[in-house]
Amino acid sequence: MPSEPVAVVGIGQTKHVAARRDVSMAGLVREAAQRALLDAELTWADIDAVVIGKAPDFFEGVMMPELYLADALGAVGKPMLRVHTAGSVGGSTALVATNLVRSRVHATVLTLAYEKQSESNAMWGLSLPIPFQQPLLAGAGGFFAPHVRAYMRRSGAPDTVGSLVAYKDRRNALLNPYAHLHEHDITLEKVQASPMLWDPIRYSETCPSSDGAVAMVLTDRAGAARSPRPPAWLHGGAMRSEPTLFAGKDAVSPKAGQDCAADVYRQAGIADPRRDIDAVEMYVPFSWYEPMWLENLGFAAEGEGWKLTEAGVTELDGDLPVNMSGGVLSTNPIGASGMIRFAEAALQVRGLAGEHQVDGARRVLGHAYGGGSQFFSMWLVGSEPPTS
Amino acid sequence: MTTEVLKAPLVVEFPFTRSLGPVQSAFLTGLREQVVLGVRTADGRTLVPPVEYDPVTADEIRDLVEVAPTGTVTTWAWNHAPRRGQPLDTPFAWVLVRLDGADTALLHALDAPGPDAVHTGMRVRIRWAAERSGAITDIACFERYDGDGDGDGDGDGGHEVADHDGQFESMVTGIVAQARLDYSYSPGRAQTAYINALAERRIVGERCPSCRKVYVPPRGACPTCGVGTAEQVQVGPGGTVTTYCIVNIKARNLDIEVPYVYAHIALDGADLALHGRIGGIPYDQVRMGLRVEPVWTEGGRYPDHYRPTGEPDADYETYKELL
Numbered sequence: 001m002p003s004e005p006v007a008v009v010g011i012g013q014t015k016h017v018a019a020r021r022d023v024s025m026a027g028l029v030r031e032a033a034q035r036a037l038l039d040a041e042l043t044w045a046d047i048d049a050v051v052i053g054k055a056p057d058f059f060e061g062v063m064m065p066e067l068y069l070a071d072a073l074g075a076v077g078k079p080m081l082r083v084h085t086a087g088s089v090g091g092s093t094a095l096v097a098t099n100l101v102r103s104r105v106h107a108t109v110l111t112l113a114y115e116k117q118s119e120s121n122a123m124w125g126l127s128l129p130i131p132f133q134q135p136l137l138a139g140a141g142g143f144f145a146p147h148v149r150a151y152m153r154r155s156g157a158p159d160t161v162g163s164l165v166a167y168k169d170r171r172n173a174l175l176n177p178y179a180h181l182h183e184h185d186i187t188l189e190k191v192q193a194s195p196m197l198w199d200p201i202r203y204s205e206t207c208p209s210s211d212g213a214v215a216m217v218l219t220d221r222a223g224a225a226r227s228p229r230p231p232a233w234l235h236g237g238a239m240r241s242e243p244t245l246f247a248g249k250d251a252v253s254p255k256a257g258q259d260c261a262a263d264v265y266r267q268a269g270i271a272d273p274r275r276d277i278d279a280v281e282m283y284v285p286f287s288w289y290e291p292m293w294l295e296n297l298g299f300a301a302e303g304e305g306w307k308l309t310e311a312g313v314t315e316l317d318g319d320l321p322v323n324m325s326g327g328v329l330s331t332n333p334i335g336a337s338g339m340i341r342f343a344e345a346a347l348q349v350r351g352l353a354g355e356h357q358v359d360g361a362r363r364v365l366g367h368a369y370g371g372g373s374q375f376f377s378m379w380l381v382g383s384e385p386p387t388s
Numbered sequence: 389m390t391t392e393v394l395k396a397p398l399v400v401e402f403p404f405t406r407s408l409g410p411v412q413s414a415f416l417t418g419l420r421e422q423v424v425l426g427v428r429t430a431d432g433r434t435l436v437p438p439v440e441y442d443p444v445t446a447d448e449i450r451d452l453v454e455v456a457p458t459g460t461v462t463t464w465a466w467n468h469a470p471r472r473g474q475p476l477d478t479p480f481a482w483v484l485v486r487l488d489g490a491d492t493a494l495l496h497a498l499d500a501p502g503p504d505a506v507h508t509g510m511r512v513r514i515r516w517a518a519e520r521s522g523a524i525t526d527i528a529c530f531e532r533y534d535g536d537g538d539g540d541g542d543g544d545g546g547h548e549v550a551d552h553d554g555q556f557e558s559m560v561t562g563i564v565a566q567a568r569l570d571y572s573y574s575p576g577r578a579q580t581a582y583i584n585a586l587a588e589r590r591i592v593g594e595r596c597p598s599c600r601k602v603y604v605p606p607r608g609a610c611p612t613c614g615v616g617t618a619e620q621v622q623v624g625p626g627g628t629v630t631t632y633c634i635v636n637i638k639a640r641n642l643d644i645e646v647p648y649v650y651a652h653i654a655l656d657g658a659d660l661a662l663h664g665r666i667g668g669i670p671y672d673q674v675r676m677g678l679r680v681e682p683v684w685t686e687g688g689r690y691p692d693h694y695r696p697t698g699e700p701d702a703d704y705e706t707y708k709e710l711l
Contacts, residue, residue, distance in 0.1 A: 020407065021407045021561065021562065022407065022409075023407060023409050024406070024407055024408055024409030024412060024440065025406075025407075026409065026440050026441065027409040027410075027440060030440075030441065030448075044445075044446040058400070058402075060404065061402060061404035061565065061567050070443075071439055071440075071441045071442065071443040071446065072440060072441045072446075073446075074441075074446030076443045076444065076446070116407070118405075119404055119405045119406055119407065120402070120404050120405075121402065124402055128398075128400055129398070130398065130573065131394075131396035131397075131398055131573050131575070132394060132396065132575050132579065132583050132689070133575070134663075134689075134690045135642065136639075136663070137635075137639070137642065137644070137650050137663065137664070137665055138633065138635050138639060138650040138663075139635065139637065139639035141633075142633055142635055142639070142650050145633030145650075146631040146632055146633050146650070146651070146652050147631070148633075149631045149632065149633060149676070150630070150631040150676075150711040153631070153676055153704075153711075154708075154711070195636065195637075196634070196636055197635075197636055197637050198633045198634070198635055198636070198637075198650075199633055199634035199635075199636065199647075200633065201633070243611040243612070245611075245660060246611045246612050246660065247596075247599070247601035247602075247603065247612065247659035247660045248601070248612070248659070248660075248709070249660070250711075251711065252711065
């Protein structure tokens, strides 16, 4: 029996900001969930199950969000699941919810992810004083910067490519009312003049720290037929993991990422992602990850990803727009960041992305990763239902 | 040969902050003012402690009511040995108390001389803390209550809940939730051997019997093959900088002058790079392929940093698989 087609019929998010002091965590997730229900024109009673994801527990000190948030999310008396996969959690949470519909366990599922970075300290959570271990000597960006340098060496990319990505994403964010950073006076010169924090990564090429939540309503074919607005249809979804460190790991282009993308393309019948996919919303916490992921996801040959960025292909009006929402570089409630990518992909194929809508976006990839390139999750959504 | 596996305490603590939102803000500010607030649901029940969303209908609830400082124990458990951070430092009862006027029970501590003095159905009242700040600890604990009725003075034994607007002078809008976890941490057999060798200024990894890769630090198992590792292999001391970054901002709790170079170093004989600081060379002259060796300092468990050996740089082809 073929699996049930899955449709995204409701999307909601909060206006992402540095600190939401006016609401509790319950109030924050509620706001996103209510907006998703409103978009779908459904009520709490229409939801069969809830699947939630958030940042690792030490990041924000909530050990059992599924317990604390059940009443805020209308989950009392229904199945409620919590998913953990570090920074990719928003993506894998959406996929767990997707699979509940795909397998016909539930007809309509609410999925959401959040983080209030203002009430915690992710860097502290990443640097616990483990006895006998040498502390990480470099801070947040110091973990990623050597991989960026390795990419630059391997590809021969000019050192300006990172600034082009940051400049593009921050301008895209100006068109997205939910984005955290709205730098109205951004210029390429300002990006290039910003302080070098972890050479080769500049301040303006790093992501902010945000409070925010995102929610989606996923449903089956019958539910999609009742949807008041165009649904986004799942064409492929996959997750892969690998150890953070192992002999033979390619930190520039991890095998788990390549395999995950290949699985999604196989499900979706994508032969040539560069030709067959209209836009990509990918997890880029530091600007250089755009060309790195373009290669990892098969949009460019190894060593060629930066050429797409440099040629303007990934601009909002380019041939393959990347991070139309402004991306993680403009909005980063870590626990929610993966799902925001998935939601943006769905908004695009629904034609509901507003000012940052890509004309004629029919097939869009949403991508998330996390845990030192340990976890990957991706989905490909389309404006038309899958044919098989 | 067996060596004793290392073990040490690990304390993980952090002062998480929490924004309260409208309902918890009113509840905790009320406690500061010796007023206990609950919420009233659409079906007329009064929930204490209050919640923001109705557990039955999922609707938002904002109707606040004041309940009595007296109530009835609905169930309890005796705590023989109070721990740090608990409401009382002498043995006490954990109790669920349904305050007069409420339909749900609140978890707190009951000060009682012993378990024989506690029973389900007993009447209790709040003992307020002398210093109150807008926290659940503003209720110091509960104590036995022998008065009639609900303590509201009308002598009717019942309690009418009163509507409350939840507004007080200088509302409490956030709290600090200090979290602390006490672990006993052991790095295990493989890392113990690694750490003990470091004390002799030797760097010792382990080879996977299946893929033959040498892991430094060793983990006791190969993450790729999923088999245990036991064969010890001394690596280094020389190594190659495979990649690096120049750190220009001071990291928390690190007493290192910036700028400095943080590098991935593939020690000779190891199959993956470890991380270290490069010294003994201006930061802007460090490069991929630079040959380095560890510099040890008295009392340091790990090499303090790595410095150039003066050998010619390694060819990119020799370390590109270790990037």
